[in-house]
Amino acid sequence: MAQSxxxxxxxxxxxxxxxxxxxxxKRWYVLFGLILLVCTASMIFKGFNAGIDFTGGxxxxxxxVSASGPISTDAAKESFTKALGEEPTAVQSVxxxxxxxxxxxxxxLDAAKVATLKTALNNDLQPTGxxxxxxxxxxxxxxxxxxxxxxxxxxxxFFLAVAIFLALYFEWQMAVAALVAVVHDxxxxxxxxxxxGFEVSPATVIGLLTILGFSLYDTVVVFDKVKxxxxxxxxxxxRTYGEAANLAVNxxxxxxxxxxxxxxxxxxxxxxxxxGLLGVGxxxxxxxxxLTGMAIxxxxxxxxxxxxxxxxxxxxxxxxxxxxxxxxxxxxxxxxATGEPATGGDVVESTDDEALQAELRKEKALTAAAGVPSRTxxxxxxxxxxxxxxxx
Amino acid sequence: MAPPAxxxxxxxxxxxxxxxxxxxxxxxxxxxxGKATPKLGIDLQGGTRxxxxxxxxxxxxxxxxxxxxxxDLIETRVxxxxxxxxxxxxxxxxxxxxxxxxxxxxxxxxxxxAKLNFRKVVxxxxxxxxxxxxxxxxxxxxxSAAPTTTPSAPAGSENxxxxxxxxxxxxxxxxxxxxxxxxxxASTPPATTTSAKPEVDCRKVFRGEYSEKPEDAIAxxxxxxxxxxxxxxxxxxxxxxxxxxxxxxxxxLLGNDDPSLPLLTCDQKNEFKYVLAPVNPPKDGSVxxxxxxxxxxxxxxxxxxxxxxxxxxxxxxxxxxxxEGDGGDKWGKFTSANVSQQVAVVxxxxxxxxxxxxxxxxxxxxxxxxxxxxKDAEGLANVLKYxxxxxxxxxxxxxxxxxxxxLSSLQAGLIAGGIGLALVFLYCLLYYRLLGMxxxxxxxxxxxxxxxxxxxxxxxxxxxxxxxxxxxxxxxIGITADSFVVFFERLKDEVREGRTFRSAVPxxxxxxxxxxxxxxxxxxxxxxxxxxxAVGQVKGFAFTLGMSTVLDLVVVFLVTHPLVAMxxxxxxxxxxxxxxxxxxxxxxxxxxxxxxxxxxxxKEV
Numbered sequence: 001m002a003q004s005x006x007x008x009x010x011x012x013x014x015x016x017x018x019x020x021x022x023x024x025x026k027r028w029y030v031l032f033g034l035i036l037l038v039c040t041a042s043m044i045f046k047g048f049n050a051g052i053d054f055t056g057g058x059x060x061x062x063x064x065v066s067a068s069g070p071i072s073t074d075a076a077k078e079s080f081t082k083a084l085g086e087e088p089t090a091v092q093s094v095x096x097x098x099x100x101x102x103x104x105x106x107x108x109l110d111a112a113k114v115a116t117l118k119t120a121l122n123n124d125l126q127p128t129g130x131x132x133x134x135x136x137x138x139x140x141x142x143x144x145x146x147x148x149x150x151x152x153x154x155x156x157x158f159f160l161a162v163a164i165f166l167a168l169y170f171e172w173q174m175a176v177a178a179l180v181a182v183v184h185d186x187x188x189x190x191x192x193x194x195x196x197g198f199e200v201s202p203a204t205v206i207g208l209l210t211i212l213g214f215s216l217y218d219t220v221v222v223f224d225k226v227k228x229x230x231x232x233x234x235x236x237x238x239r240t241y242g243e244a245a246n247l248a249v250n251x252x253x254x255x256x257x258x259x260x261x262x263x264x265x266x267x268x269x270x271x272x273x274x275x276g277l278l279g280v281g282x283x284x285x286x287x288x289x290x291l292t293g294m295a296i297x298x299x300x301x302x303x304x305x306x307x308x309x310x311x312x313x314x315x316x317x318x319x320x321x322x323x324x325x326x327x328x329x330x331x332x333x334x335x336x337a338t339g340e341p342a343t344g345g346d347v348v349e350s351t352d353d354e355a356l357q358a359e360l361r362k363e364k365a366l367t368a369a370a371g372v373p374s375r376t377x378x379x380x381x382x383x384x385x386x387x388x389x390x391x392x
Numbered sequence: 393m394a395p396p397a398x399x400x401x402x403x404x405x406x407x408x409x410x411x412x413x414x415x416x417x418x419x420x421x422x423x424x425x426g427k428a429t430p431k432l433g434i435d436l437q438g439g440t441r442x443x444x445x446x447x448x449x450x451x452x453x454x455x456x457x458x459x460x461x462x463x464d465l466i467e468t469r470v471x472x473x474x475x476x477x478x479x480x481x482x483x484x485x486x487x488x489x490x491x492x493x494x495x496x497x498x499x500x501x502x503x504x505x506a507k508l509n510f511r512k513v514v515x516x517x518x519x520x521x522x523x524x525x526x527x528x529x530x531x532x533x534x535x536s537a538a539p540t541t542t543p544s545a546p547a548g549s550e551n552x553x554x555x556x557x558x559x560x561x562x563x564x565x566x567x568x569x570x571x572x573x574x575x576x577x578a579s580t581p582p583a584t585t586t587s588a589k590p591e592v593d594c595r596k597v598f599r600g601e602y603s604e605k606p607e608d609a610i611a612x613x614x615x616x617x618x619x620x621x622x623x624x625x626x627x628x629x630x631x632x633x634x635x636x637x638x639x640x641x642x643x644x645l646l647g648n649d650d651p652s653l654p655l656l657t658c659d660q661k662n663e664f665k666y667v668l669a670p671v672n673p674p675k676d677g678s679v680x681x682x683x684x685x686x687x688x689x690x691x692x693x694x695x696x697x698x699x700x701x702x703x704x705x706x707x708x709x710x711x712x713x714x715x716e717g718d719g720g721d722k723w724g725k726f727t728s729a730n731v732s733q734q735v736a737v738v739x740x741x742x743x744x745x746x747x748x749x750x751x752x753x754x755x756x757x758x759x760x761x762x763x764x765x766x767k768d769a770e771g772l773a774n775v776l777k778y779x780x781x782x783x784x785x786x787x788x789x790x791x792x793x794x795x796x797x798x799l800s801s802l803q804a805g806l807i808a809g810g811i812g813l814a815l816v817f818l819y820c821l822l823y824y825r826l827l828g829m830x831x832x833x834x835x836x837x838x839x840x841x842x843x844x845x846x847x848x849x850x851x852x853x854x855x856x857x858x859x860x861x862x863x864x865x866x867x868x869i870g871i872t873a874d875s876f877v878v879f880f881e882r883l884k885d886e887v888r889e890g891r892t893f894r895s896a897v898p899x900x901x902x903x904x905x906x907x908x909x910x911x912x913x914x915x916x917x918x919x920x921x922x923x924x925x926a927v928g929q930v931k932g933f934a935f936t937l938g939m940s941t942v943l944d945l946v947v948v949f950l951v952t953h954p955l956v957a958m959x960x961x962x963x964x965x966x967x968x969x970x971x972x973x974x975x976x977x978x979x980x981x982x983x984x985x986x987x988x989x990x991x992x993x994x995k996e997v
Binding site: 101132136153221258259261270273 | 401786787788789790791792794795796797805807808809810811812815816819820823860863866867869871874877878881885898899902903906907910911912913914917918919922925934
């Protein structure tokens with residue numbers, strides 16, 4: 001490689017194919033394979049920390065502040081025991097400042113008991129705002145299961161629909177590669193959940209499903225570039241399929257990073273607010289799962305999806321033959337110009353110019369057909385720059 | 393070579409967008425109530441939400457018709473609570489009751505929706521206490537009651553000799569009456585168990601032990617506790633079976649009993665045990681249509697109304713009951729045939745009340761009295777009035793959110809969204825400079841459209857924005873912004889290849905448009921599938937996500953691209969410094985210089 005490529009950031013910014021991602025794919029396979037192994041092991045042996053929606057139970061929530069200062073968890077526990085004659089499962093204080101709340105969890109209570117409990121809590125603890133500020137939710141154990149079952153069905157349907165869509169839009173190798181990447185994302189995100197021991201709620205399960213969309217979104221953008229770069233590659237001897245794909249990854253690298261950052265920023269805000277202000281709940285659950293999933297999804301679109309697509313593609317003898325031709329040409333060149341590498345020095349450019357031109361012409365014709373001819377204002381433009389290219 | 397292609401007229405596109413915005417906001421302000429506020433979910437404004445899941449006996453999915461009917465009935469019931477803004481929505485096999493506002497606790501009791509039947513009490517009910525010492529009077533009473541238990545017995549004279557459980561001739565629910573301690577030694581397994589299916593161990597069932605799997609438990613309960621022979625056996629055996637039976641703490645049969653079979657069950661408080669006759673006669677025609685000696689043929693759907701009130705003839709409370717259709721006729725025939733017998737009001741396989749029939753009650757309305765408290769009477773009236781759902785339900789999720797918590801959730805959501813937006817703005821400005829400004833403008837406009845659509849959807853299809861929905865919007869900021877990133881990065885690519893900003897725009901647009909469309913299609917596909925399949929809050933999340941994706945396309949096509957095209961035509965605005973493309977221009981130039989040098993080097997050799 002030429003030394004004049006500059007700093008990492010510059011190479012990233014320009015996207016000249018300076019990072020050999022596809023070529024070193026074995027390394028990524030091993031690395032992510034290991035991570036996958038750890039995640040799967042954690043899911044099998046450690047399991048998940050199932051939330052109230054999966055175990056069933058009642059959760060009562062009240063402001064953690066009374067007129068006479070903060071309410072302690074012990075006081076809440078005592079009041080609960082006094083009111084119902086049984087111990088709550090857990091009492092915890094979440095959130096900060098004025099929006100801090102106490103959460104009491106217990107076995108499922110019926111409506112009458114909840115009413116009794118609320119009155120008792122209000123009398124004993126006198127939270128600011130009185131009885132009306134006490135919230136409660138009761139969930140049957142089967143509810144979480146119902147949601148999970150539906151989520152799994154959604155997952156299946158989703159995979160099928162996406163596979164069909166991608167296979168039609170791109171090619172089956174890319175569809176398979178995209179699915180591999182998505183499965184990888186889901187497993188790792190779930191694994192991280194299991195490892196860290198975050199509570200799993202239906203919102204988490206759903207968050208997991210939306211990651212799929214995100215991960216695929218990234219992959220589609222990269223594949224779109226790969227498709228563009230490899231159009232008609234069988235007839236050319238300039239690059240192999242793998243190299244063209246690598247170039248595509250590099251060209252979209254900055255975009256992938258930008259997209260992920262832009263997508264992650266709001267989620268980060270969501271997480272900070274969700275945890276900081278409210279303690280727990282839908283916001284936090286969704287944010288947490290999205291944060292992990294998005295980061296992984298961006299990585300996998302680069303390090304998993306494209307390399308897998310290349311591997312699948314290279315099983316096709318035609319592409320192998322083409323790669324051999326490229327090699328032969330390079331050997332030839334190398335013999336002519338000793339020591340001069342043929343790769344690396346190429347100007348970044350796309351190979352689908354003809355298609356693009358055709359589309360632009362069509363576009364122009366359409367615009368012309370749709371509106372009143374408006375040559376008058378454009379005359380000066382046309383004179384100033386007749387070719388529209390190489391103006392600098 | 394390339395002409396200055398795709399001379400789009402930005403004004404046209406922008407005009408179309410303005411038209412859309414104007415149209416949307418005129419709809420917002422001039423239709424409906426004209427208030428520009430979206431409908432908030434109860435987790436944002438406080439209130440109660442109860443999710444009822446239809447219990448599916450035999451694992452069958454309930455029919456749409458039954459679910460819709462149930463929905464209507466529950467809606468009537470919710471409106472009966474006297475709160476405004478209450479809603480009952482069908483979500484798959486779930487019914488979601490939403491009652492906004494602080495005074496919404498009553499909605500939770502609506503979860504007690506059930507199947508109601510009238511069943512004749514066979515034999516004498518027994519207390520659910522552990523084996524009591526047999527009293528001397530027991531054999532005599534149970535013996536005299538025996539004839540009534542045989543279906544072939546002619547209705548009439550013999551029934552009159554059956555003992556009533558109340559002394560003063562005042563009808564009363566059996567639980568208020570003196571328990572008849574006709575308990576034979578409870579340890580002896582009743583004869584009925586032998587006639588049950590061999591693979592089910594009824595002894596276990598009678599001890600209150602059931603299988604883990606709900607379907608198996610239901611099957612076991614049916615096999616043992618709904619044995620058809622229960623009504624044909626002699627009183628002694630029935631009493632024995634009753635004695636051996638233990639009320640289960642959690643009854644798997646709940647709401648799953650077969651109305652054409654007898655039933656062995658307990659009351660709601662597990663205080664008494666009953667053997668009950670079938671509701672409907674077997675369909676084989678062995679029972680004549682006018683034989684009401686055993687079969688009431690009445691279910692909750694025959695009840696028109698039930699009202700509780702004070703007893704005009706004395707202290708205490710009563711429940712007045714009216715039947716509709718031929719319900720009154722059936723009730724008349726049934727009571728005529730069973731004077732002095734008990735009839736049990738069975739709600740979800742459990743006895744709510746078992747009053748005595750004092751006299752034939754003709755004319756379609758009847759009165760139940762007893763030692764009720766006001767609350768009891770009201771409860772029974774409600775059960776009778778509303779317990780007439782075609783399905784039985786189970787409360788899967790019941791949530792009451794206080795208005796303060798709702799408000800702080802809403803605030804938290806808005807702050808989170810605000811912070812998210814601000815961060816994205818900042819990043820775009822730093823990275824894309826002028827193009828970043830366009831991004832921000834597009835995002836803001838997209839927000840404007842989203843808000844209007846939100847208000848309108850709330851009005852038209854009752855779409856409520858909940859916390860999950862807000863999360864969906866926040867997440868979609870990223871997706872929306874990403875379309876711009878794709879476009880701008882393409883623009884950079886083109887500029888890097890040596891084109892001017894101006895000529896790069898149409899080329900970059902054509903190429904990125906394809907990418908944006910396909911990426912948004914995947915994203916939309918994901919949310920659509922989620923929306924169709926998911927339940928509960930998830931639906932809100934999927935909906936907002938999908939909606940933002942579509943609106944994102946509108947904004948990118950009608951606003952962002954035309955604006956960029958406009959900027960590219962303006963000389964001052966399109967300077968590399970302002971556009972943030974300077975780096976790319978420079979990089980492109982460097983690259984070309986480098987490769988030119990290389991080529992030259994190759995030639996020299």
